[in-house]
Each structure stands twice: as C-alpha cells, then as structure tokens.
Amino acid sequence: MPASITLSKISWATPDGRPLFSDLDLSFGPERSGLIGRNGVGKTTLLKLVSGDIQPQSGTLSVSGSLGLLRQSVQVAPNETIADLFGVVGALGLLHRAEAGAATADELSAADWTLEARMAAALDRIGLDAEPQTRLAALSGGQRTRAGLAALVFTEPDFLLLDEPTNNLDREGRDAVIALISGWRAGAIIVSHDRELLESMDAIVELTSLGATRYGGNWSQYRERKALELAAAEHDLADAEKRLAEVARKAQATVERQARRDSAGRKMAVKGGIPRIMLGGMKERSETTGGDNARLAERRRAAAQEDAKAAREKIEILQPLSVRLPPTGLAANKTVLKMEGVTAGYRPDDPVIGDLSFAVTGPERIAVTGPNGSGKTTLLSLLTGELRPWAGTVAVMTGFAMLDQKVSLLDPSGSIRDNFRRINPQADENTCRAALARFVFRADAALQVVSTLGGGQLLRAGLACVLGSAPPPLLILDEPTNHLDIDSISAVEAGLRAYDGALIVVSHDERFLENIGIERRLELAGGEPVG
Template sequence: MSVILSDLSWSIDGRNLFSQLNLSFGIERTGLVGRNGTGKTTLLNLISGALPLQAGHISVTGSLGVLSQKVLTSPAETVADLFGVTEALAILHRAEAGEATAADFESADWTLEARMTVALARVGLNVLPETRLPTLSGGQQTRAGLAALVFSAPDFLLLDEPTNNLDREGRRAVLDLLVGWRKGAIVVSHDRELLEAMDAIVELTSLGATRYGGNWSHYRARKALELAAVEANLADAEKRISDTARAAQAATERKARKDSTGKKRAAKGDAPRILLGALKSRSENTSGEQARLAERQRTEAMMAVTKARERIEILQPLSVPMPSTGLRAGRTVLQINDVIVGYEDQPVLRDFSLTLIGPERVAIIGANGSGKTTLLKLITGGLKPWAGSVRVTDSLALLDQSLSLLDPARSIRENFHRLHPQVDENACRAALARFMFRADAALQIVSSLSGGQMLRAGLACVLGGAVLPDLLILDEPTNHLDIDSIEAVEAGLRAYDGALLVVSHDEPFLKAINIGRRIVF
C-alpha cells in the first residue's frame, strides 16, 4: 500500500501551488499541514482523482477512502445511503418480513447490520440506518461519513479536517480511530491534539514540501532548530554583504591612491609613455575584475539573505503586542443569576448562574446542542431571560462563527476604520500587519476571505484599536483555521489583558491562551 507523487505540479489562476513535487506515503499516519492556500486540499483531491493532473504522475497501490471537509446531503438521504447499503438492507428487511425471494436469500449479507453498528460505534455515533442525514448536526454528519469510510475498509484514508465542527466527544472518537488505525492515512488538519497521533508530518509551504518523521511535538522541535539555523545563516549572509562592501571600498581607495601616484609620475616625466600606457591598461583591467568579483560576491550574499528571510517568514512564531484594557482585578464584567431561557416553550438553560470578575479567562465546554450558543445569545442580548437576571459590561465584543461584526462588502481596512474612526491610517496598517494583513492584503474584501483569514480580520479589528473591550467573547474560534492562523490568534489573545469567555473544544488552544476556569455543560 503506497501513494507516490512524482514531479507533481499544479497552478491555479496563474499561481503555482507546487512545482515538481516528489513525495511518498506508506503504511503510516501522515499529518499534512501548512497555511491556508498552500494546496493541502488540492493535493488530497489530486491523489483521490477528484481533480485531473496538470503535470507529473501519481501512483496509488491499494484502495482509497476519502472524507471531505463537508458531507454533502440531499433532504431524503439516509445513513444507509451514505454507507452505500440501502438495497442490501432492503433485502434483509424483506427477509425479516417473510417476503424475500430465493435470489434475495442468495445475496443477503446477514452480518451487514452488525458491521454497520460497529462502524458507527467506533466514531461514537448511535443512530439507525434509516436516519435522514439532514436531521443530524454538522458534527454528527462528519462522524457518520467517517464511519462509512471505515466500513468500506480502505487501504488508505484521506481525511480533510476531520475534527472540524465536532464536540469534545466527536474529536475523541476521531482521535481514537486514528490511534488504532494500522493502514495508511493522510490527514489534513489544524488539530494539534490529532497531529500528536501521527507517525510523520509533511509541511506544505510556498517553498515546497518537507517531511518530518515523528508527531506534532517532534515537528515543532525540529522547526525550532531550523529557525535557529536559518537565523544564523541570515546573520552570516548579512555580514558577507557588509564585508563585501567594505572590501570593495578598500579596493577602490587603493586604486585611487595608485592612480594618483601614476599621474604624479606622468606629470614629472619619470616613465616612458609606452610604460605609462601599459600600467594604465593593467590598472583598468584589474579594476574591472575587482568590480565584477565584488558584484558577484554581493549578489550571492543578497540571494542568501533573501532565501534565509523566506525561511524565517515561514518558521518565525508570531508575537502580537497591544495596549492594556485597564480592567481592574476586582471589577465584575458579567453577572448571571438563576436564569431560565430557551426558545418558544422549550427551556435550554435552567437556574443557570455565572460570574466573571476582572481579567478572568473562562472556557465553556459541552456537547453540541447543550446550550453554549444559547448562553452567548443571552449574554449579548440576542435572547431575553424568562426568569433571573443578566448584567454585562458595556465594553464588550463578540466574534461569533459568522463574524457578523464585519461588513462583508467592505475591505479589512475599511472595516477597521468603521469600528475605530479615531485611529489614523498608520496605526490601522500597523494593527492589521500584526495579524498578517500587510500592504495590499489589508485591502481584501471580507466576503472574499477564507474562514481563517476572516477570523484574523475580526480579531485585528477588535484588538487593534487604541481602546480594547473589557470582555471578549469567542465562539469556536479555531474552526477552519490553519495552524499559523491559530498561533496568530493565540498570540493576540495572550497579549490581551481583558476578560475572556471562549466556547471551544480545542484543548491545546485553551491551554495556549491560559484559560483559568472551565464550565462544562
């Protein structure tokens, strides 16, 4: 069982995603990582045959099982349809009802239902084969798709962000499945907990692909060593530029002194004219050779500097400085007392109380449908309590999953100025640059951004102003983010000194932003 890529190239809209890529995948679990836009999903689609090759060759030995980022469903589609066993189940049902034909008995798969139950249980899902997929949550649909994949018993799994939109239980089911997987797997993921279970990491960057043996922690350690080496290379290359410039200047000064001496001798008439002409010609030739040598050395050093800076751009962790909120340690920013709230006549939260004092950092954790989104609507005024009371600071910002804070028809820069009209252009550009929106990137229209870019834009607009909110609320902030974007968000949130309320199932993210208290629904 293997997947081998040979001289693979792919471009879109005139931009090369990768060029002459050579990679091989065997019987191991490989995490495929890289910034959004580097071609991770494209690479999976090329391997699976969903996209035609432009250049190069792909060799696959064994069968492939593919899980895309989203399970697309029609209104009538069932779990059985997803497994591809609708007709096989109908035969069993006819047999149970005493209506089966001889041909039915001949083709019946009597262990089918038991195998389906095992596959669904393996991803923590307890549903019937006739359950319609649209009635399941997004996370349940993802788990059903994964169960169908396991049921088909492929030699190689191709998984694209398998833990997106999953609650803690769902993420654990996917992790357990991969921990026990003994065949080949290529997993595109930003889930660092999941990447810890990998046997190898392949990183896609604008410079190509690099394979690292070991899991996520090993990869990060190797990257830190690479960064130190590249920084040393950059310092060496910059020194070579300086040394080359000094050497060229010294050679110019020596030549000027020699030329001055020669002119003086010529003026005195001490040397024959033919000798003076020969000396002048030799001087000019030497000068030309020295100039060419100096230019070649300077060009080589400049190329080394450029290459080192490109690597540093990829390797360098982010740091996001920002002003203080000035929030006092004893000030109450949120007080919820004995609240009952829900929709129509169905209560979701009963007798619920919560207090946030000072710059507390609190995570809300719970299964999908347990009331986390209802709580956020209650805090931000989208729902009124049926009973009890809610008091919340006026200095509040919410970044929900749809990023409704941003106007999708405007650019990132325009949204920033709309939210912070008192901030000048230089401060605006500096704030956006801290979240990796430099130069023309700040002029992108919000509706054209990826999910990760949109969240970074939202954070830049909220945390980039001169006055920061006392309370920041985030709803599943790491969904659809690449790891570089997650680390940019983490850097920003670590620098933020206000109160933080976060709904998230991403445990490494919660640890990275120093969550102090967890509330489990």
Template sequence: MPASIILFDLTWAAPDCPPLFSRLNLNFGPARTGLVGRNGVGKTTLLKLIAGELCPRSGSVSVVDTLGVLRQTVQVNPDETVADLFGVTDALAVLNRAERGEATDEELADADWALEARVASALGRVGLETRPETLLTTLSGGQRTRAGLAALVFAEPDFLLLDEPTNNLDRDGREAVIELLAGWRSGAIVVSHDRELLETVDAIVELTTLGATRYGGNWSAYRALKTQELAAAKRDLADAEKRVADVARSAQVTAERHARKSRAGQRKGEKGGTPRIILGGMKDRSEDTSGGNARLAERRREEALEAASAARERIEILQPLTVRLPPTNLPANKTVLKLDAVTAGYEPDRPIVRELSVTVIGPERIAVTGPNGSGKTTLLALVTGQLSPWAGTVQVLTDFAVLDQRVSVLDPATTIRDNFLRINPRADEFACRTALARFMFRAEAALQTVSTLSGGQLLRAGLACVLGGATPPPLLILDEPTNHLNIDSIEAVEAGLRAYDGALLVVSHDESFLEAVGITRRLELQP
C-alpha cells in the same frame, strides 16, 4: 514499506489558472500521514486527485488499494438514512423480512446475520448512538460527519482519505475520531488543522507553493524540526549579514588602497623623471584595476545581499507571529460579566439554557464547552444582547467585542485599513498602519478588501481591528475561532490572544487552542 499511492510528476490547474501543483512527486504507504499547509495551497484538491474525482493536467496517480473517502461536508437527500450511507439498506430489509417469516429461501441463504452487529460496532467506534433507519437530515452536521466516518470503518478500506474530519464536532466527537485514527493500522491521509489529531499520525507532509516536504513523526516531531529550520535560517541570516558587512569593508579597504597608490603615482609624475608614455600606461593599468575591483566588489555585494534576502524570506515563513498589544487596564477585581439564574431559548416551553449563573471577574479566560446542542451559541447570544432571557438577568459591565466565525464586525466591502479606522475612530494613519503591521498586514496588504481574504486572514484582520487600537475592549468573545483555519493562521491568532490582557469568553472544542491561549476556567454546559 510498499507504496499504496504514487504521485508521479503530478501537475494540476483549474481552467485559465496557473498550476496549483507542478511536477509533484509523492508516495504513501500503509501508514497514517497528516497533510498540512496553508489555506488555498491545494490539500483538498490533492485528495480529489487521489480519489479520481479530478484528472491531472499531466503526470499520473497510481492507487493500488481500495480507498475510503470522507468529505468535509456530508450532503444528504431528505429520505436518506444511516443504512443508505452504509450501503446496507437492502440487506437489512432481508433480515427484517426473515424476522417476520417473509424471506425467501434464496434470501435466507444469502443473509448476513452479523450485519446489524457490525453496523452497530462501526457506529460505536465513532461514539454515535443511532439506528440504521435514522434519517440523516435529523442528525446535526457533526453527527453526520461521525456517521460518514462510521460508514468508512464499516467498509474496511485499505486506505482512508479524511478531509478535516473533526470540523464541527463537539468534544466527544473529536475524541472518537482521534481514538479511531490512533488505532487505525492501515494507510490514511488526513487533511487537518487539528493538532491533537495530528499527534496520532506517523508522518507529516507539508504542502506549499514550492512543492511537498515529508517529515517523519507526528505533529510534535514536525514542529521540533521546523524550529530547527528556523534556528538554521537565523544562523544563515547572521552569516549572510556578516558577509555583506565584510564585502563592504573589503571594498572600502581596496578603494582606499587604490586611492593612495593613485595619489602616490600622481605625485611621482609631478616630480618628473618618468616618461609620459610610461605614466600613461600606469594610468591605464590603474584604471583597469580599479574597474575590475569595482565589478568584483559589486558582484560579491549582490551575492551577499541575495543570500541575506533569501534567509530573511525563510525566516518570514518560519517565524511564528508575535504580537504586542496596548493594555486594556482591566483591574483584577472588576466584574465584567454576570448572569444570574438565566433561562432562555427560542421556542416556548423548550428552554436551552436553564437557571444558569456565571460571573466573570477581571482578566479571566473562560472556555465555554459542552456537546452540540448544549447551548453554547445561545449563551453568547444572551451575552451580546441578540437574545433576551425568559428569566434571570444578564449584565455586561464593560466594553466588549465579538469575533464570530464570519467575523461580522468587519465590513466585507471595504479594506482592512478602512475597517480599522471605522472601529478605532481616534486612530490616525500612522497608528492604524502600525497596529495592522503587528498582525502581518504591512504596506499594500493593509489595503486588501475584506471580502477577498482567506479564513485565516479574515480572523487575523478582525483581531487587528478590534485589539490593535489604543485601548482594546476589556472583554473579548470568540465563537469557534479556529474552525476552517490552517495551523499557521491558528498559531497567529493564538499569538495575538496571548498578548491580550483582557477577559476572554471562548466557545471552542479545540483543546490545543484553549491550552495555547491560557484558559483559566471552564464552563461546561449540558444539554
């Protein structure tokens, strides 16, 4: 399979910063490749280098085919239309003049009579119902993402570069992107944390601070290989720890043997009969042997300890987070939330939620789903008291906590530790550090200022502070918790929520996440 994109000895760094990549070598052929890695490792930067938007410090980027690039956010001008995004505004204007009988003979000769149908087909492939003259500013963020993807499909590039294409999309939008990539038969590099989307790729490239590793197959195949790596690392650790014990035991046996010989020689010397010069030589040789044995034992001990440390580091990287939380003691038959015939909105005579009735009993796990604009955020605002209903009643009958995308429950100016003690005023220092350690904030990591945390660390810190106390709140409300998180962070959050025994109310379009946290019921809202 010929390579369409070749990265050779690629090194890149921001000014006055250490290299993000160093001597990176990769190639991409006409296949679909998922690019994964932790936040900040350089996935988006790598796409920009391939697209020619950044220049490497050293090394080279060779691109054989034409590229189509989808950004994380589609920036628009106030008067920009869908047709402008497709680059067909002038060509459509010619067709409009032709319909009115105003086109010149030259324009008629060059007119693309199938253009409108091709534009409509591209929009249809991403599930977007709109017209070419629609202003982009009138579309939601998710709709603009779909329009940008449709423009790429329309341009028919040889290679797609997609940066988080399903972020901010509702369920229909995500399914349209997943279906598009599943049917794409040319090359593509997809930066994504969407595991459902990554199931459609042919290979996974994992980017780390140490470089890049390619794994054949889709996301499930990649995870299976990573599981094998974890098992191998655990075997290596067991072997290394056994070696440490064996070296210590061998050193002890050698030392005891040497001590016995020394005592025997000393007794023999005390009895007399051996010339002093010979005794001196025996003593020197004994000391040399003892010193040599000690140095050899120390070298073997250091090698064994180094191997054990390396194995532990691999396990620390590969081992999924597991969390144990105190129980909420929420009874199975207790009503924690009740909405009765609620109608609400933000503008008079334009209700977003209409006659909605919902009851949450016991530790139910409810997913709030629906297309963009169906009222999911409005529902959370009603439950949390940020919005009052126009009609009907909202009753929250237990303590609750909210984690939104900004994790606003945390004070960004203080440390994780200080936030924990503020949210859990009865906790002492030991309980605080123990709880934070469960969420991988150990020792100095607990003293990080919240404003310096990545998105994944921020949400993990929020979970630690809210759920790590002696008695977590019986109701937890989450608003799109996986947006902008890398997959490691998502899986860490999933582990924390699986250990939580309270009620969950979750707004999310991420089906893999909803399945992982054990959703028991769905509330589907309609616009």
C-alpha cells in the same frame, strides 16, 4: 504488494493561473500522515488529486490500494439514511425479506448475515449511537461527519483521505475521531489543524510556498524539528548578512587601494618620471583590474544576497507571530458581567438554558464548553443582547466585542484598513497601520477587501480591528479556531495571550484553550441548571 501513493513531478495551477504545485514529489505508505500548511497552499487540492477528483496538469500519480475519502462537509438529501451512506440499502432489504420469509433461495445464498453487526461495529467505533434507518438530515453536522467516517471505516480501505475530520465536532465527537485514528493501522492522509489529532500521526507533511517537506513523527516531534530549522535559518541569515557587509567592506577597500595607486601614478606622470608608453599600459591595467574587482565583488554580493533571501523566506514560514497590545485598564476587582437565574430558549416550554447563574470578575479567562446543542451559542446571544431571557437577569458592565465564526462585526465590502478606522474612530492613520502590521497586515495587505479574505485572515483581521488600538475590557469568541490553519491559530493565540482583558470563549479545541491560558470552565448540559 504494500499499499502506496506516489506523486512524481506533479504540477497544478488554479483556474486563474496561480500555481499551487510545481514538480511536486511525494510518497505515502501504510502510515498515518498529517497534511498541514497555511490556508490556500493546496492541502485540499492535494487530496483531490490523490482521490482522482481532479487531474494533474503535468506529472504522474500512481495509487496502489483502495481509497476512502471524507470531504469537509457531508451533503445529504432529505430522505437519505445512514444505510444510504454505507451503500447497503439493497443488502439490508434482502436481509429483512429473508427474516420475513419472503426471500428466494438464490437471494438467501447471497445474503450477508454479518452486515448489521459490521455496521453497528463501525458506528460504535466512531461513537455514534444510530440505526441504519436514521435519516441523515436529522443528525447534526458533527454527527453526519462521524457517520461519514464510520461508512469509510466500514469499507476497510487501504487509505483514509480525511479533510478536517474534527471540524464542528463537540468534545465527545473529537475524542471519538482521535481514538479511531490513533488505532488505525492502514494508510491515512489527514488534512487537519487539530494539534491533538496530529499528535497521533506517524508523519507530518508540510506544504508551503517552498514545496512539500516530510517529517517523521507526530506534531510535537515536528515542532521540535521546526524550532531547530528556525534557529538554523536565523543563523544562515545572520551569516549571509555578515558576508554582505564583508563583501561591501572589501569592495570599498579595493576601490580605495586602486584609487591610491592611480593617484600615485598620476603624480609620477606629472613629475615626468614615467615614459608615455608606460603610462598608457598602467592606465589600461588599472581599468582592467578595476573592472575585474568590480565583477568579483558583484558576484560575491549577489551570492550573499541570494543566501539572505532564501533564509528570510524560510524564517517567514517558520517564525511564529508575536503580538504586543495596548492595555485594557480592566481592574482586578471589577465585575465584568453577571447572570442570575437565567432561563432562555427559542420555543415555549423547551428551554435551552435553565436557571443559569454566574459572574465574571476582572481579567478572568473562561471557556464555555458542552456537547453540541447544549446552549453555548445561546449563552453568547444572551451576553450580547441578541436574545432576551425568559427569566432572570443578564448584566454586562463593561464594553465588549464579539467575534463569531463569520466575524460579523466587519463590513465585507470594505478594506481591513477601512474597517479598523470605523471600529476605532479615535485612531489616526499611523496607529491604524501599526496595529494592523502587528497582525501581519502590512502595507498593501491592509487594503484587502474583507470579502476576499480566507477564514484565517478573516479572524486575524477581526482581532486586529478589535484589539489593535483600544481593546475592550471583555472579548467574546465563538469557536475561533474552526477552519483556521495552524499558522492562523498560532497568530490568534499570540494575540489573545497579549490581551489583558476578560475573555469568554466557546471552543472544543483543548490545545487552543490551554495555550490562551483558560483559568475557569462553564460546562453547559442543555436546559440543565448550571452551578
């Protein structure tokens, strides 16, 4: 029987009573399905339901086949090793005793002589050069993610359940995960905002406030379908609004005709040309006809309003953000920053950056790339003045803003609106509200306290506060797409495309770098001189 996962009439709400799913019907077969949707819509919750970590409050869920779950973060104990992660400590110990001639006959018959080769193959498949005895605490976060994925592949499950598997991975790690998934021939449900990874899917399942929709094909095919749906929704909205106007016009015309007939009847009555009994009948018919017409008009108006509301809801989900920003006034020949012969680090005689020289002129867009540990964050710390170089000079010659992954420039205890006014003291309330609205913080949404925002909202709020009124000539971003949903990434891309200043961004997301118009790259190698 083919492996399958079926959800039928599933309902689930958060502990505070907010419904995430209501009568959700979904099925997954032996194919790679990308699970997408805005942050907070329930993607991780759906994985937890499928894996059995939580139970549905109503409905049924059936799983045929084995599951392998990779969560967003791999928590490790201080002495835990890759062998622990694979669950083979005892089996490896048996092999080592056998090799030393200390195993009993019964143990020898139970030994798995292919174990080490299969472990090595699983680690190699995910591009991780490590031994079974390697402590997980000695690995970077990205390497632990890859080790966890290798351990899943080792068990050969019928379904992989992966929650943002390429988060925090450098280019090499992302390539390894994408290659693994591209060659995976069993089932997989993958929560991801990585559009490059989503290109290797067989299907895209989108969760929205309206429910779940399955689209056959990869990310590009999904986007084509969504563009068609957006055009259809816009057509439906225009048609519903046209019908609303037509219903109102016809209702008014009907009222006016009835008023003319009633007026004519009253004039005849005044002249005495109509018997009293007929006048009573005419009045009753007029009142009945008027009531019938009003009820008919109200039904038509309600139907058109409902159609318009449904179309607007779809457009709200489908419509990409478009942002217009004030100009920075940065001249094309203006030297923005210059680094000359810079060497820096955190421990004596162990430089992270060595003899680095580069300059930025005018509104250049530069990506800082390199493997994890190569010094990307160190470089940003040098540019912002948080770290002083051991040798060489760093000069930033314009105003700038830095948005790190935590968007530290925002006060978490204040509202988005209050942060905007603090960062842009020259802006009045109208300017503030208009700028925040451009980043979809309209009305009461602008009054949300920063500490309550999700990752995507947080970065969008940071961009709104920095770019919304008087953008600085230089913007520095550190891994801006980590933990963002695709809609939030699109919002960030829209904002950065509209920005006309200089841009320095650390990111491993190639699609993001392409979409924001990166012109130049600075590749770091960790303590190595860079030309």
